[in-house]
Amino acid sequence: MTWKSQANAIFRICYFNGFLALRRSPILLVAIVLTPLSFLFFLYVIAPRSVLPFGIVGGVMFTALFTGNGMMNDCAYFRLERQLQQVFVSSPLRPLSWILGMALSELAWTLPALVLFIIVLGLVVPVGALTLLALVGVILLTWLLSASLGFLISTFFRQLREIWPVGTVVFTSLSVLPPIFYPLAAIPAGFRWAAFVSPSTYASQLADHAVGLPVPTISVVPLLSSIPVEATGMVLLTLLFTLVAMRLARWREP
Amino acid sequence: MDALVARSLSKMYRGRHRTVPALDNVDMTIAKGRLFAFLGRNGAGKTTFIKISSALLMPTAGSVQLFGVDVVDHAREVREQIAIVPQEGKPFYHLTPREHVEEYLRVRGASAETARTRADEILEGMGMLPYEEIPAMVLSGGLQQRTLVAMVLATEAPFLFLDEPTLGMDPFARRQVWEVIRRAARKGSTVLLTTHYLDEAEQLSEELAVIEGGHVLYQGEAEALKSKVRREVRLQFGYGFTAQELASYGEVYAERNGLTLLTTRNHVEELTRRALERKIAVHIGPVTLEEAFLTLVGRAIEDEDPGALA
Numbered sequence: 030m031t032w033k034s035q036a037n038a039i040f041r042i043c044y045f046n047g048f049l050a051l052r053r054s055p056i057l058l059v060a061i062v063l064t065p066l067s068f069l070f071f072l073y074v075i076a077p078r079s080v081l082p083f084g085i086v087g088g089v090m091f092t093a094l095f096t097g098n099g100m101m102n103d104c105a106y107f108r109l110e111r112q113l114q115q116v117f118v119s120s121p122l123r124p125l126s127w128i129l130g131m132a133l134s135e136l137a138w139t140l141p142a143l144v145l146f147i148i149v150l151g152l153v154v155p156v157g158a159l160t161l162l163a164l165v166g167v168i169l170l171t172w173l174l175s176a177s178l179g180f181l182i183s184t185f186f187r188q189l190r191e192i193w194p195v196g197t198v199v200f201t202s203l204s205v206l207p208p209i210f211y212p213l214a215a216i217p218a219g220f221r222w223a224a225f226v227s228p229s230t231y232a233s234q235l236a237d238h239a240v241g242l243p244v245p246t247i248s249v250v251p252l253l254s255s256i257p258v259e260a261t262g263m264v265l266l267t268l269l270f271t272l273v274a275m276r277l278a279r280w281r282e283p
Numbered sequence: 284m285d286a287l288v289a290r291s292l293s294k295m296y297r298g299r300h301r302t303v304p305a306l307d308n309v310d311m312t313i314a315k316g317r318l319f320a321f322l323g324r325n326g327a328g329k330t331t332f333i334k335i336s337s338a339l340l341m342p343t344a345g346s347v348q349l350f351g352v353d354v355v356d357h358a359r360e361v362r363e364q365i366a367i368v369p370q371e372g373k374p375f376y377h378l379t380p381r382e383h384v385e386e387y388l389r390v391r392g393a394s395a396e397t398a399r400t401r402a403d404e405i406l407e408g409m410g411m412l413p414y415e416e417i418p419a420m421v422l423s424g425g426l427q428q429r430t431l432v433a434m435v436l437a438t439e440a441p442f443l444f445l446d447e448p449t450l451g452m453d454p455f456a457r458r459q460v461w462e463v464i465r466r467a468a469r470k471g472s473t474v475l476l477t478t479h480y481l482d483e484a485e486q487l488s489e490e491l492a493v494i495e496g497g498h499v500l501y502q503g504e505a506e507a508l509k510s511k512v513r514r515e516v517r518l519q520f521g522y523g524f525t526a527q528e529l530a531s532y533g534e535v536y537a538e539r540n541g542l543t544l545l546t547t548r549n550h551v552e553e554l555t556r557r558a559l560e561r562k563i564a565v566h567i568g569p570v571t572l573e574e575a576f577l578t579l580v581g582r583a584i585e586d587e588d589p590g591a592l593a
Protein backbone atom coordinates (compact mmCIF):
# COMPACT_ATOMS: atom_id res chain seq x y z
CA MET A 30 0.00 0.00 0.00
CA THR A 31 1.20 3.50 -0.83
CA TRP A 32 1.66 6.24 1.75
CA LYS A 33 -1.50 7.83 0.44
CA SER A 34 -3.58 4.72 1.05
CA GLN A 35 -2.04 4.34 4.52
CA ALA A 36 -3.10 7.92 5.31
CA ASN A 37 -6.52 7.21 3.90
CA ALA A 38 -6.80 4.10 6.08
CA ILE A 39 -5.91 6.14 9.18
CA PHE A 40 -8.82 8.49 8.52
CA ARG A 41 -11.18 5.58 7.85
CA ILE A 42 -10.31 4.11 11.26
CA CYS A 43 -10.93 7.49 12.86
CA TYR A 44 -14.27 7.71 11.05
CA PHE A 45 -15.69 4.33 12.03
CA ASN A 46 -14.06 3.85 15.41
CA GLY A 47 -14.24 7.45 16.62
CA PHE A 48 -16.89 9.43 14.84
CA LEU A 49 -19.49 6.66 14.34
CA ALA A 50 -19.07 5.41 17.92
CA LEU A 51 -19.66 8.90 19.28
CA ARG A 52 -22.69 9.49 17.06
CA ARG A 53 -24.27 6.20 18.09
CA SER A 54 -23.55 6.45 21.82
CA PRO A 55 -23.85 10.11 22.87
CA ILE A 56 -23.45 8.98 26.49
CA LEU A 57 -19.72 8.76 25.71
CA LEU A 58 -19.75 12.50 25.30
CA VAL A 59 -21.28 13.02 28.73
CA ALA A 60 -18.87 10.51 30.26
CA ILE A 61 -15.87 12.42 28.92
CA VAL A 62 -17.07 15.91 29.96
CA LEU A 63 -18.38 14.95 33.37
CA THR A 64 -15.15 14.55 35.39
CA PRO A 65 -13.41 17.78 34.30
CA LEU A 66 -16.69 19.66 34.57
CA SER A 67 -17.11 18.48 38.16
CA PHE A 68 -13.61 19.68 39.06
CA LEU A 69 -14.41 22.98 37.48
CA PHE A 70 -17.62 23.20 39.47
CA PHE A 71 -15.76 22.63 42.77
CA LEU A 72 -13.27 25.32 41.84
CA TYR A 73 -16.09 27.69 41.02
CA VAL A 74 -17.73 27.09 44.38
CA ILE A 75 -14.73 27.13 46.71
CA ALA A 76 -11.83 28.96 45.02
CA PRO A 77 -11.27 32.66 44.41
CA ARG A 78 -12.42 33.88 40.97
CA SER A 79 -8.82 34.43 39.84
CA VAL A 80 -8.26 30.65 39.86
CA LEU A 81 -11.23 29.94 37.56
CA PRO A 82 -9.35 30.45 34.23
CA PHE A 83 -6.75 27.90 35.40
CA GLY A 84 -9.57 25.47 36.04
CA ILE A 85 -11.05 25.96 32.59
CA VAL A 86 -7.68 25.51 30.90
CA GLY A 87 -7.39 22.51 33.22
CA GLY A 88 -10.58 21.16 31.69
CA VAL A 89 -9.08 21.48 28.21
CA MET A 90 -5.85 19.77 29.29
CA PHE A 91 -7.62 17.06 31.29
CA THR A 92 -9.67 16.21 28.21
CA ALA A 93 -6.62 16.18 25.95
CA LEU A 94 -4.83 13.90 28.43
CA PHE A 95 -7.89 11.66 28.57
CA THR A 96 -7.14 10.52 24.99
CA GLY A 97 -4.27 8.50 26.50
CA ASN A 98 -6.59 6.71 28.89
CA GLY A 99 -8.92 5.86 26.00
CA MET A 100 -6.01 4.75 23.86
CA MET A 101 -4.74 2.42 26.58
CA ASN A 102 -8.18 0.91 27.10
CA ASP A 103 -9.13 0.50 23.46
CA CYS A 104 -5.79 -0.86 22.26
CA ALA A 105 -5.71 -3.45 25.04
CA TYR A 106 -9.37 -4.32 24.56
CA PHE A 107 -9.15 -4.70 20.79
CA ARG A 108 -6.09 -6.91 21.12
CA LEU A 109 -7.07 -9.07 24.10
CA GLU A 110 -10.83 -9.30 23.97
CA ARG A 111 -12.03 -8.63 20.42
CA GLN A 112 -8.88 -9.75 18.55
CA LEU A 113 -9.51 -6.91 16.13
CA GLN A 114 -5.91 -5.72 16.29
CA GLN A 115 -4.97 -9.13 14.85
CA VAL A 116 -7.57 -8.77 12.08
CA PHE A 117 -6.33 -5.31 11.12
CA VAL A 118 -2.63 -6.03 11.40
CA SER A 119 -2.94 -9.20 9.27
CA SER A 120 -3.40 -7.00 6.23
CA PRO A 121 -1.53 -4.50 4.05
CA LEU A 122 -2.22 -1.89 6.75
CA ARG A 123 0.98 -1.01 8.63
CA PRO A 124 0.93 -1.44 12.41
CA LEU A 125 1.87 2.24 12.84
CA SER A 126 -1.17 3.21 10.76
CA TRP A 127 -3.38 1.17 13.07
CA ILE A 128 -2.01 3.05 16.10
CA LEU A 129 -2.40 6.42 14.41
CA GLY A 130 -5.95 5.56 13.39
CA MET A 131 -6.74 4.57 16.96
CA ALA A 132 -5.12 7.72 18.35
CA LEU A 133 -7.05 9.88 15.91
CA SER A 134 -10.34 8.25 16.93
CA GLU A 135 -9.56 9.05 20.56
CA LEU A 136 -9.13 12.68 19.55
CA ALA A 137 -12.44 12.54 17.68
CA TRP A 138 -14.20 11.33 20.82
CA THR A 139 -12.87 14.22 22.91
CA LEU A 140 -13.35 16.89 20.26
CA PRO A 141 -16.82 18.03 21.41
CA ALA A 142 -15.62 18.29 25.03
CA LEU A 143 -12.55 20.28 23.94
CA VAL A 144 -14.72 22.69 21.96
CA LEU A 145 -17.05 23.10 24.94
CA PHE A 146 -14.21 24.02 27.33
CA ILE A 147 -12.69 26.44 24.84
CA ILE A 148 -16.05 28.17 24.46
CA VAL A 149 -16.38 28.42 28.25
CA LEU A 150 -12.84 29.80 28.37
CA GLY A 151 -13.83 32.47 25.86
CA LEU A 152 -16.56 33.62 28.27
CA VAL A 153 -14.03 34.22 31.04
CA VAL A 154 -10.87 35.50 29.31
CA PRO A 155 -10.37 37.04 25.87
CA VAL A 156 -9.50 34.31 23.32
CA GLY A 157 -8.14 35.77 20.07
CA ALA A 158 -7.16 33.90 16.91
CA LEU A 159 -3.54 33.67 18.00
CA THR A 160 -4.44 32.35 21.45
CA LEU A 161 -6.71 29.79 19.83
CA LEU A 162 -3.99 28.68 17.45
CA ALA A 163 -1.46 28.33 20.27
CA LEU A 164 -3.98 26.41 22.36
CA VAL A 165 -4.77 24.03 19.50
CA GLY A 166 -1.03 23.43 19.11
CA VAL A 167 -0.71 22.57 22.80
CA ILE A 168 -3.76 20.29 22.60
CA LEU A 169 -2.25 18.40 19.65
CA LEU A 170 1.09 17.99 21.45
CA THR A 171 -0.69 16.78 24.57
CA TRP A 172 -2.80 14.33 22.60
CA LEU A 173 0.26 12.84 20.88
CA LEU A 174 2.13 12.57 24.17
CA SER A 175 -0.74 11.02 26.08
CA ALA A 176 -1.86 8.67 23.30
CA SER A 177 1.67 7.35 22.80
CA LEU A 178 1.95 6.74 26.54
CA GLY A 179 -1.47 5.05 26.57
CA PHE A 180 -0.47 2.74 23.76
CA LEU A 181 2.86 1.99 25.42
CA ILE A 182 1.11 0.94 28.62
CA SER A 183 -1.44 -1.15 26.71
CA THR A 184 1.35 -3.33 25.32
CA PHE A 185 2.14 -4.64 28.80
CA PHE A 186 -1.30 -6.05 29.51
CA ARG A 187 -1.94 -9.76 29.22
CA GLN A 188 -5.40 -9.74 30.75
CA LEU A 189 -8.35 -7.37 30.61
CA ARG A 190 -8.46 -7.29 34.40
CA GLU A 191 -5.18 -5.42 34.61
CA ILE A 192 -6.39 -2.45 32.62
CA TRP A 193 -8.64 -0.69 35.10
CA PRO A 194 -6.30 -0.41 38.14
CA VAL A 195 -3.24 0.52 36.09
CA GLY A 196 -5.20 3.05 34.07
CA THR A 197 -6.61 4.68 37.19
CA VAL A 198 -3.18 4.98 38.83
CA VAL A 199 -1.39 6.31 35.76
CA PHE A 200 -3.95 8.73 34.45
CA THR A 201 -5.03 10.08 37.84
CA SER A 202 -1.38 10.78 38.64
CA LEU A 203 -1.06 12.51 35.29
CA SER A 204 -4.18 14.60 35.20
CA VAL A 205 -5.33 15.25 38.76
CA LEU A 206 -2.22 15.45 40.95
CA PRO A 207 0.00 17.78 38.87
CA PRO A 208 -0.98 21.45 38.41
CA ILE A 209 -3.59 20.88 35.72
CA PHE A 210 -6.64 22.28 37.51
CA TYR A 211 -4.75 24.60 39.81
CA PRO A 212 -1.93 27.11 39.11
CA LEU A 213 1.66 25.93 39.47
CA ALA A 214 2.12 28.98 41.70
CA ALA A 215 0.05 27.22 44.34
CA ILE A 216 3.02 24.88 44.93
CA PRO A 217 5.69 26.39 47.26
CA ALA A 218 8.42 27.99 45.11
CA GLY A 219 11.13 25.60 46.23
CA PHE A 220 9.22 22.53 45.02
CA ARG A 221 7.77 23.67 41.71
CA TRP A 222 10.46 21.92 39.69
CA ALA A 223 9.26 18.62 41.15
CA ALA A 224 5.93 18.98 39.34
CA PHE A 225 7.89 18.62 36.10
CA VAL A 226 8.43 14.96 36.85
CA SER A 227 5.01 14.58 35.28
CA PRO A 228 4.99 15.33 31.55
CA SER A 229 1.48 16.70 31.92
CA THR A 230 2.95 19.69 33.77
CA TYR A 231 4.78 20.71 30.59
CA ALA A 232 1.46 20.57 28.78
CA SER A 233 -0.43 22.62 31.34
CA GLN A 234 2.32 25.25 31.56
CA LEU A 235 2.33 25.58 27.78
CA ALA A 236 -1.44 25.95 27.83
CA ASP A 237 -1.23 28.66 30.51
CA HIS A 238 1.38 30.43 28.39
CA ALA A 239 -0.87 30.13 25.35
CA VAL A 240 -3.87 31.66 27.10
CA GLY A 241 -1.72 34.36 28.72
CA LEU A 242 -2.25 33.26 32.33
CA PRO A 243 0.51 34.16 34.80
CA VAL A 244 3.20 31.46 34.88
CA PRO A 245 5.61 31.43 37.82
CA THR A 246 9.37 31.15 37.56
CA ILE A 247 10.96 27.92 38.67
CA SER A 248 13.85 27.66 41.09
CA VAL A 249 16.51 24.93 40.91
CA VAL A 250 15.82 24.29 37.17
CA PRO A 251 14.70 27.68 35.79
CA LEU A 252 15.00 26.35 32.23
CA LEU A 253 11.79 24.41 32.76
CA SER A 254 9.66 27.51 32.43
CA SER A 255 10.87 28.22 28.89
CA ILE A 256 8.36 27.53 26.13
CA PRO A 257 10.83 25.95 23.67
CA VAL A 258 12.17 23.65 26.38
CA GLU A 259 8.70 22.54 27.40
CA ALA A 260 7.55 21.97 23.80
CA THR A 261 10.72 20.10 22.87
CA GLY A 262 10.39 18.00 26.02
CA MET A 263 6.90 16.94 24.97
CA VAL A 264 7.95 16.09 21.43
CA LEU A 265 10.94 14.08 22.64
CA LEU A 266 8.83 12.17 25.16
CA THR A 267 6.24 11.41 22.48
CA LEU A 268 8.94 10.03 20.20
CA LEU A 269 10.45 8.03 23.03
CA PHE A 270 7.12 6.50 24.07
CA THR A 271 6.27 5.66 20.45
CA LEU A 272 9.65 4.08 19.77
CA VAL A 273 9.56 1.95 22.90
CA ALA A 274 5.92 1.01 22.27
CA MET A 275 6.67 -0.08 18.71
CA ARG A 276 9.37 -2.37 20.05
CA LEU A 277 7.16 -3.83 22.76
CA ALA A 278 3.93 -3.94 20.78
CA ARG A 279 2.51 -7.41 20.56
CA TRP A 280 1.91 -7.43 16.82
CA ARG A 281 3.32 -10.89 17.16
CA GLU A 282 3.28 -12.79 20.44
CA PRO A 283 6.64 -14.12 21.59
CA MET B 284 4.67 -23.00 -6.10
CA ASP B 285 3.10 -24.19 -2.85
CA ALA B 286 1.07 -21.70 -0.87
CA LEU B 287 2.33 -22.83 2.52
CA VAL B 288 5.30 -24.92 3.50
CA ALA B 289 6.04 -25.66 7.16
CA ARG B 290 9.26 -27.44 8.08
CA SER B 291 10.01 -29.00 11.48
CA LEU B 292 7.72 -26.45 13.09
CA SER B 293 7.66 -26.53 16.89
CA LYS B 294 6.14 -24.32 19.53
CA MET B 295 6.65 -24.48 23.27
CA TYR B 296 4.57 -22.15 25.42
CA ARG B 297 6.76 -21.38 28.38
CA GLY B 298 4.63 -20.36 31.32
CA ARG B 299 5.50 -19.72 34.95
CA HIS B 300 3.79 -22.93 36.03
CA ARG B 301 4.36 -25.29 33.15
CA THR B 302 5.76 -25.57 29.66
CA VAL B 303 3.32 -26.71 26.99
CA PRO B 304 4.58 -28.31 23.77
CA ALA B 305 1.80 -27.14 21.42
CA LEU B 306 3.44 -28.18 18.14
CA ASP B 307 6.12 -30.80 17.76
CA ASN B 308 8.15 -31.01 14.56
CA VAL B 309 5.29 -30.41 12.18
CA ASP B 310 5.86 -30.69 8.43
CA MET B 311 3.05 -29.48 6.23
CA THR B 312 2.57 -28.48 2.62
CA ILE B 313 -0.54 -26.80 1.27
CA ALA B 314 -0.88 -26.42 -2.49
CA LYS B 315 -1.93 -23.10 -3.98
CA GLY B 316 -5.69 -22.67 -4.38
CA ARG B 317 -6.47 -25.56 -2.05
CA LEU B 318 -9.30 -25.64 0.48
CA PHE B 319 -7.54 -27.26 3.39
CA ALA B 320 -8.94 -28.21 6.81
CA PHE B 321 -7.22 -28.86 10.12
CA LEU B 322 -9.14 -31.36 12.17
CA GLY B 323 -8.35 -31.95 15.81
CA ARG B 324 -9.62 -31.95 19.36
CA ASN B 325 -9.49 -28.87 21.57
CA GLY B 326 -5.90 -28.17 22.45
CA ALA B 327 -4.50 -30.19 19.53
CA GLY B 328 -2.44 -27.25 18.26
CA LYS B 329 -4.57 -25.94 15.38
CA THR B 330 -4.73 -22.32 16.52
CA THR B 331 -1.03 -22.30 17.31
CA PHE B 332 -0.24 -23.39 13.75
CA ILE B 333 -2.53 -20.72 12.29
CA LYS B 334 -1.08 -17.97 14.48
CA ILE B 335 2.50 -18.81 13.57
CA SER B 336 1.66 -19.03 9.86
CA SER B 337 -0.12 -15.67 9.89
CA ALA B 338 2.79 -13.91 11.67
CA LEU B 339 0.84 -13.47 14.91
CA LEU B 340 3.05 -15.77 16.98
CA MET B 341 6.74 -16.66 16.98
CA PRO B 342 7.65 -20.33 16.54
CA THR B 343 10.14 -21.95 18.91
CA ALA B 344 11.86 -23.80 16.08
CA GLY B 345 11.37 -24.56 12.41
CA SER B 346 10.04 -22.38 9.62
CA VAL B 347 6.93 -21.49 7.66
CA GLN B 348 6.95 -20.03 4.17
CA LEU B 349 3.92 -18.42 2.65
CA PHE B 350 4.15 -18.20 -1.15
CA GLY B 351 7.86 -18.69 -0.71
CA VAL B 352 8.26 -15.87 1.84
CA ASP B 353 9.48 -16.65 5.35
CA VAL B 354 6.91 -15.54 7.94
CA VAL B 355 9.43 -14.92 10.70
CA ASP B 356 11.79 -12.70 8.73
CA HIS B 357 9.36 -11.03 6.36
CA ALA B 358 6.15 -10.49 8.29
CA ARG B 359 5.29 -7.35 6.34
CA GLU B 360 5.33 -9.06 2.94
CA VAL B 361 3.36 -11.98 4.35
CA ARG B 362 0.71 -9.70 5.85
CA GLU B 363 0.00 -8.15 2.46
CA GLN B 364 -1.11 -11.58 1.20
CA ILE B 365 -3.37 -12.71 4.03
CA ALA B 366 -6.57 -12.18 5.98
CA ILE B 367 -7.54 -13.99 9.15
CA VAL B 368 -10.60 -14.82 11.23
CA PRO B 369 -9.05 -15.33 14.68
CA GLN B 370 -10.55 -17.88 17.03
CA GLU B 371 -13.02 -16.13 19.32
CA GLY B 372 -12.61 -12.81 17.58
CA LYS B 373 -15.47 -10.37 17.93
CA PRO B 374 -16.64 -7.45 15.80
CA PHE B 375 -16.87 -3.77 16.80
CA TYR B 376 -19.86 -3.07 19.05
CA HIS B 377 -21.37 -0.18 17.22
CA LEU B 378 -20.81 -1.03 13.56
CA THR B 379 -23.23 -2.87 11.29
CA PRO B 380 -22.22 -5.95 9.25
CA ARG B 381 -22.14 -3.84 6.09
CA GLU B 382 -19.90 -1.24 7.72
CA HIS B 383 -17.57 -3.97 8.93
CA VAL B 384 -17.13 -5.35 5.43
CA GLU B 385 -16.87 -2.02 3.64
CA GLU B 386 -14.63 -0.27 6.16
CA TYR B 387 -12.28 -3.22 6.48
CA LEU B 388 -11.90 -3.43 2.70
CA ARG B 389 -11.27 0.31 2.46
CA VAL B 390 -8.68 0.18 5.24
CA ARG B 391 -6.96 -2.54 3.20
CA GLY B 392 -6.83 -0.17 0.26
CA ALA B 393 -9.95 -1.02 -1.78
CA SER B 394 -11.94 1.76 -3.45
CA ALA B 395 -15.40 2.75 -2.18
CA GLU B 396 -16.85 1.19 -5.33
CA THR B 397 -15.12 -2.19 -4.88
CA ALA B 398 -15.96 -2.21 -1.17
CA ARG B 399 -19.65 -1.71 -1.93
CA THR B 400 -19.90 -4.40 -4.62
CA ARG B 401 -18.00 -6.95 -2.58
CA ALA B 402 -20.14 -6.19 0.47
CA ASP B 403 -23.31 -6.68 -1.59
CA GLU B 404 -22.01 -9.98 -2.85
CA ILE B 405 -20.76 -11.43 0.43
CA LEU B 406 -23.70 -10.29 2.58
CA GLU B 407 -26.09 -11.79 0.07
CA GLY B 408 -24.13 -15.03 -0.13
CA MET B 409 -24.07 -15.40 3.64
CA GLY B 410 -27.75 -14.61 4.05
CA MET B 411 -26.99 -11.45 5.98
CA LEU B 412 -28.94 -8.87 3.99
CA PRO B 413 -31.76 -8.75 6.59
CA TYR B 414 -29.21 -7.80 9.26
CA GLU B 415 -26.85 -5.62 7.29
CA GLU B 416 -27.91 -2.37 8.97
CA ILE B 417 -28.07 -3.65 12.56
CA PRO B 418 -25.19 -2.76 14.95
CA ALA B 419 -23.21 -5.86 15.95
CA MET B 420 -23.91 -5.38 19.66
CA VAL B 421 -27.55 -6.43 19.20
CA LEU B 422 -26.80 -9.34 16.84
CA SER B 423 -26.67 -12.94 18.08
CA GLY B 424 -23.29 -14.60 18.62
CA GLY B 425 -23.69 -16.56 15.40
CA LEU B 426 -24.36 -13.41 13.40
CA GLN B 427 -21.40 -11.62 15.00
CA GLN B 428 -19.22 -14.52 13.94
CA ARG B 429 -20.69 -14.38 10.42
CA THR B 430 -19.85 -10.67 10.34
CA LEU B 431 -16.18 -11.42 11.01
CA VAL B 432 -16.11 -14.20 8.43
CA ALA B 433 -17.79 -11.91 5.89
CA MET B 434 -15.30 -9.08 6.33
CA VAL B 435 -12.35 -11.42 5.98
CA LEU B 436 -13.67 -13.46 3.02
CA ALA B 437 -14.60 -10.24 1.20
CA THR B 438 -10.91 -9.30 1.05
CA GLU B 439 -10.30 -12.10 -1.50
CA ALA B 440 -6.76 -12.17 -0.07
CA PRO B 441 -4.48 -14.80 -1.67
CA PHE B 442 -4.32 -16.73 1.63
CA LEU B 443 -7.26 -16.91 4.00
CA PHE B 444 -6.91 -18.25 7.55
CA LEU B 445 -10.20 -19.20 9.17
CA ASP B 446 -9.90 -20.41 12.76
CA GLU B 447 -13.15 -22.19 13.66
CA PRO B 448 -15.13 -20.02 11.25
CA THR B 449 -18.56 -21.56 11.92
CA LEU B 450 -18.36 -21.64 15.72
CA GLY B 451 -21.77 -20.99 17.25
CA MET B 452 -23.69 -20.97 13.96
CA ASP B 453 -26.87 -22.89 13.27
CA PRO B 454 -26.80 -25.65 10.60
CA PHE B 455 -28.37 -23.40 7.94
CA ALA B 456 -25.91 -20.58 8.51
CA ARG B 457 -23.01 -23.04 8.44
CA ARG B 458 -24.02 -24.31 5.03
CA GLN B 459 -24.27 -20.77 3.69
CA VAL B 460 -20.82 -19.98 5.05
CA TRP B 461 -19.40 -23.17 3.53
CA GLU B 462 -20.70 -22.08 0.14
CA VAL B 463 -19.06 -18.66 0.46
CA ILE B 464 -15.79 -20.29 1.53
CA ARG B 465 -15.96 -22.59 -1.52
CA ARG B 466 -16.57 -19.56 -3.71
CA ALA B 467 -13.46 -17.86 -2.27
CA ALA B 468 -11.42 -20.94 -3.14
CA ARG B 469 -12.86 -21.04 -6.67
CA LYS B 470 -11.79 -17.41 -7.12
CA GLY B 471 -8.22 -18.52 -6.42
CA SER B 472 -7.63 -17.97 -2.70
CA THR B 473 -5.90 -20.67 -0.71
CA VAL B 474 -7.97 -21.40 2.39
CA LEU B 475 -6.78 -22.97 5.62
CA LEU B 476 -9.54 -23.53 8.13
CA THR B 477 -9.67 -25.32 11.45
CA THR B 478 -12.64 -27.17 12.77
CA HIS B 479 -13.63 -29.83 15.18
CA TYR B 480 -16.84 -30.46 13.27
CA LEU B 481 -16.28 -33.64 11.29
CA ASP B 482 -19.09 -32.95 8.83
CA GLU B 483 -17.56 -29.56 8.11
CA ALA B 484 -14.19 -31.06 7.27
CA GLU B 485 -15.80 -33.75 5.12
CA GLN B 486 -18.20 -31.46 3.25
CA LEU B 487 -15.89 -28.55 2.74
CA SER B 488 -12.29 -29.51 2.44
CA GLU B 489 -10.43 -30.91 -0.53
CA GLU B 490 -7.68 -32.03 1.75
CA LEU B 491 -7.34 -32.32 5.50
CA ALA B 492 -4.83 -32.86 8.23
CA VAL B 493 -5.62 -34.54 11.53
CA ILE B 494 -3.71 -33.01 14.43
CA GLU B 495 -3.43 -34.42 17.92
CA GLY B 496 -1.10 -33.36 20.71
CA GLY B 497 0.95 -31.16 18.39
CA HIS B 498 1.55 -33.98 15.89
CA VAL B 499 0.12 -34.41 12.42
CA LEU B 500 -1.43 -37.88 12.39
CA TYR B 501 -2.68 -37.74 8.85
CA GLN B 502 -2.63 -35.50 5.79
CA GLY B 503 -4.67 -36.31 2.68
CA GLU B 504 -8.24 -36.65 1.44
CA ALA B 505 -11.14 -37.47 3.74
CA GLU B 506 -11.95 -40.69 1.86
CA ALA B 507 -8.40 -41.92 2.16
CA LEU B 508 -8.45 -41.30 5.90
CA LYS B 509 -11.29 -43.77 6.24
CA SER B 510 -9.33 -46.51 4.53
CA LYS B 511 -6.22 -45.60 6.48
CA VAL B 512 -7.83 -46.69 9.72
CA ARG B 513 -8.51 -50.04 7.95
CA ARG B 514 -12.11 -50.22 9.03
CA GLU B 515 -14.44 -50.51 6.08
CA VAL B 516 -17.82 -51.22 7.59
CA ARG B 517 -19.81 -50.29 10.61
CA LEU B 518 -22.16 -52.84 12.18
CA GLN B 519 -24.81 -51.60 14.57
CA PHE B 520 -26.23 -54.28 16.86
CA GLY B 521 -29.33 -54.13 19.03
CA TYR B 522 -29.03 -55.34 22.64
CA GLY B 523 -27.61 -58.84 23.09
CA PHE B 524 -23.86 -58.87 22.53
CA THR B 525 -21.37 -57.79 25.15
CA ALA B 526 -18.51 -55.49 24.25
CA GLN B 527 -15.95 -58.21 25.11
CA GLU B 528 -17.47 -60.60 22.57
CA LEU B 529 -16.92 -58.07 19.79
CA ALA B 530 -13.64 -56.50 20.88
CA SER B 531 -11.45 -58.88 18.88
CA TYR B 532 -13.14 -57.81 15.58
CA GLY B 533 -12.39 -54.09 15.80
CA GLU B 534 -13.41 -50.92 17.68
CA VAL B 535 -16.58 -51.18 19.78
CA TYR B 536 -18.66 -48.22 20.98
CA ALA B 537 -21.70 -48.28 23.22
CA GLU B 538 -24.55 -46.32 21.65
CA ARG B 539 -28.08 -45.47 22.59
CA ASN B 540 -29.66 -48.64 21.16
CA GLY B 541 -26.85 -51.14 21.58
CA LEU B 542 -23.28 -51.54 20.35
CA THR B 543 -21.51 -50.25 17.25
CA LEU B 544 -18.54 -52.12 15.79
CA LEU B 545 -16.10 -50.77 13.20
CA THR B 546 -14.52 -53.68 11.38
CA THR B 547 -13.31 -55.09 8.07
CA ARG B 548 -15.46 -56.64 5.35
CA ASN B 549 -14.31 -60.24 5.92
CA HIS B 550 -16.00 -60.39 9.34
CA VAL B 551 -19.40 -59.24 8.14
CA GLU B 552 -20.78 -62.62 7.18
CA GLU B 553 -19.82 -64.37 10.41
CA LEU B 554 -21.03 -61.53 12.63
CA THR B 555 -24.40 -61.13 10.93
CA ARG B 556 -24.97 -64.91 11.14
CA ARG B 557 -24.23 -64.92 14.86
CA ALA B 558 -26.51 -61.93 15.38
CA LEU B 559 -29.37 -63.56 13.50
CA GLU B 560 -28.98 -66.81 15.48
CA ARG B 561 -29.47 -64.85 18.67
CA LYS B 562 -32.20 -62.66 17.14
CA ILE B 563 -30.16 -59.49 17.58
CA ALA B 564 -31.02 -56.69 15.13
CA VAL B 565 -28.09 -55.73 12.90
CA HIS B 566 -27.57 -52.74 10.65
CA ILE B 567 -24.72 -52.49 8.13
CA GLY B 568 -23.29 -49.22 6.80
CA PRO B 569 -20.12 -47.40 5.73
CA VAL B 570 -17.66 -45.95 8.22
CA THR B 571 -18.14 -42.19 8.70
CA LEU B 572 -15.34 -39.66 8.86
CA GLU B 573 -16.18 -39.11 12.48
CA GLU B 574 -15.54 -42.79 13.22
CA ALA B 575 -12.30 -42.76 11.28
CA PHE B 576 -11.24 -39.68 13.19
CA LEU B 577 -12.16 -41.15 16.57
CA THR B 578 -10.30 -44.33 15.73
CA LEU B 579 -7.18 -42.57 14.52
CA VAL B 580 -6.99 -40.10 17.39
CA GLY B 581 -8.07 -42.74 19.90
CA ARG B 582 -5.22 -45.02 18.87
CA ALA B 583 -2.79 -42.10 19.11
CA ILE B 584 -3.93 -41.27 22.61
CA GLU B 585 -3.59 -44.91 23.71
CA ASP B 586 -0.21 -45.17 22.08
CA GLU B 587 1.28 -42.39 24.21
CA ASP B 588 3.69 -41.86 21.35
CA PRO B 589 1.41 -40.29 18.79
CA GLY B 590 4.23 -39.54 16.39
CA ALA B 591 4.55 -43.22 15.55
CA LEU B 592 1.33 -43.13 13.55
CA ALA B 593 2.11 -40.07 11.46
Ligand SMILES: Nc1ncnc2c1ncn2[C@@H]1O[C@H](COP(=O)(O)OP(=O)(O)O)[C@@H](O)[C@H]1O
Pocket residue numbers: 296297298303304305323324325326327328329330331332
Ligand atom coordinates in the same frame (compact mmCIF):
# COMPACT_ATOMS: atom_id res chain seq x y z
N1 LIG C 1 -0.70 -18.59 25.25
C1 LIG C 1 -0.58 -19.85 25.68
N2 LIG C 1 0.15 -20.15 26.77
C2 LIG C 1 0.28 -21.43 27.20
N3 LIG C 1 -0.27 -22.48 26.61
C3 LIG C 1 -1.02 -22.27 25.50
C4 LIG C 1 -1.22 -20.95 24.98
N4 LIG C 1 -2.01 -21.05 23.88
C5 LIG C 1 -2.28 -22.36 23.72
N5 LIG C 1 -1.70 -23.10 24.69
C6 LIG C 1 -1.73 -24.58 24.82
O1 LIG C 1 -1.21 -25.13 23.62
C7 LIG C 1 -1.95 -26.27 23.23
C8 LIG C 1 -2.51 -26.06 21.83
O2 LIG C 1 -3.45 -25.03 21.85
P1 LIG C 1 -4.20 -24.52 20.55
O3 LIG C 1 -3.22 -24.30 19.46
O4 LIG C 1 -5.03 -23.35 20.96
O5 LIG C 1 -5.14 -25.77 20.20
P2 LIG C 1 -6.46 -25.87 19.31
O6 LIG C 1 -6.61 -24.62 18.52
O7 LIG C 1 -6.24 -27.08 18.46
O8 LIG C 1 -7.60 -26.07 20.25
C9 LIG C 1 -3.03 -26.45 24.29
O9 LIG C 1 -2.56 -27.40 25.21
C10 LIG C 1 -3.15 -25.10 24.92
O10 LIG C 1 -3.56 -25.22 26.25
Ligand SMILES: [Mg+2]
Pocket residue numbers: 326329330331370446
Ligand atom coordinates in the same frame (compact mmCIF):
# COMPACT_ATOMS: atom_id res chain seq x y z
MG1 LIG D 1 -8.11 -23.32 18.45
